[in-house]
């Protein structure tokens with residue numbers, strides 16, 4: 543029998559598949575426009591299905607278009623080990639976001655097939671429908687349906703800007719499958735993805751061992767003072783809403799600094815009336831707090847909510863503040879994380895533990911199956927951009943660690 547240490551993926555073959563499939567929706571600037579459930583998406587799905595079938599996989603599709611390609615293992619009594627991500631892109635997307643996770647998995651599957659390697663569990667590749675949420679909101683829609691976060695009816699009813707429904711488009715491109723979402727089971731899922739941030743590159747590390755996804759909380763704040771003439775209102779008699787907001791923004795920044803690696807951001811601000819000779823009477827702004835640990839996020843929230851009224855009171859301003867959205871922190875499965883660490887060590891690669899700053903299909907799947915992620919660097923941390931860039935070597939490293947991690951997990955199932 544082939545020992546798992548002999549299984550080496552072919553980085554050039556992976557690269558050729560990445561570049562070859564980039565023509566399905568390829569843009570003049572070298573990116574990809576492959577909106578979910580479009581004609582281009584159908585082309586890449588057809589290609590992916592044919593490739594998997596060549597390797598002896600059975601390809602099944604569920605009712606929301608999620609694709610599951612399965613290669614049998616020695617044991618028929620246990621569920622597959624899955625590797626999954628997404629083949630859809632943003633309108634001006636790059637060649638790696640999502641795609642690397644599916645094609646890196648395909649390369650791992652090709653390696654198993656080449657060597658005739660028999661795993662204990664069946665091995666599966668999943669292509670999740672509409673991760674991006676660009677054509678049909680929200681993002682991570684169909685992994686969400688799989689995990690029971692959204693209903694199938696809700697997914698079908700999502701409309702794009704032309705008023706075309708997701709359900710109708712799935713039908714049109716031939717990817718509305720017969721399996722109920724959630725019925726095609728797996729016992730664990732590994733998702734390989736580009737980091738979409740600058741940390742690995744900055745620290746010169748090859749593999750991100752992802753321990754979870756940050757919790758996120760969004761708030762809206764309105765600060766009210768008094769509009770008055772800038773020339774005629776003495777400094778001591780002003781109720782300047784913008785001055786209050788600026789001090790609040792400083793305080794919010796400090797909340798992030800106090801709880802690193804937490805982040806605290808104000809990204810949108812509206813100043814009223816926004817006129818050069820009027821003391822601002824009202825300011826609206828948004829707040830985005832994130833941290834991998836919910837307990838720390840609680841502290842950040844408490845600190846932020848304590849700071850604002852003090853600032854408002856000091857300037858004679860009224861304050862309205864509310865939380866509008868939360869996405870709880872996700873902790874990935876420790877035994878899968880250990881497999882990734884082992885896999886990276888086995889491949890002799892540098893690594894670092896990190897939490898994902900962005901949402902991924904894995905975040906929803908973690909609710910229904912043990913899940914984790916593997917990150918590789920991307921140039922300048924740039925993503926959702928046609929200039930997105932990850933090297934052949936980095937893509938190969940990710941695919942190798944994915945295969946090693948799956949085999950490490952599978953080794954315990956004999």
Ligand SMILES: [Zn+2]
Pocket residue numbers: 628639640673735
């Ligand atoms: Zn992605």
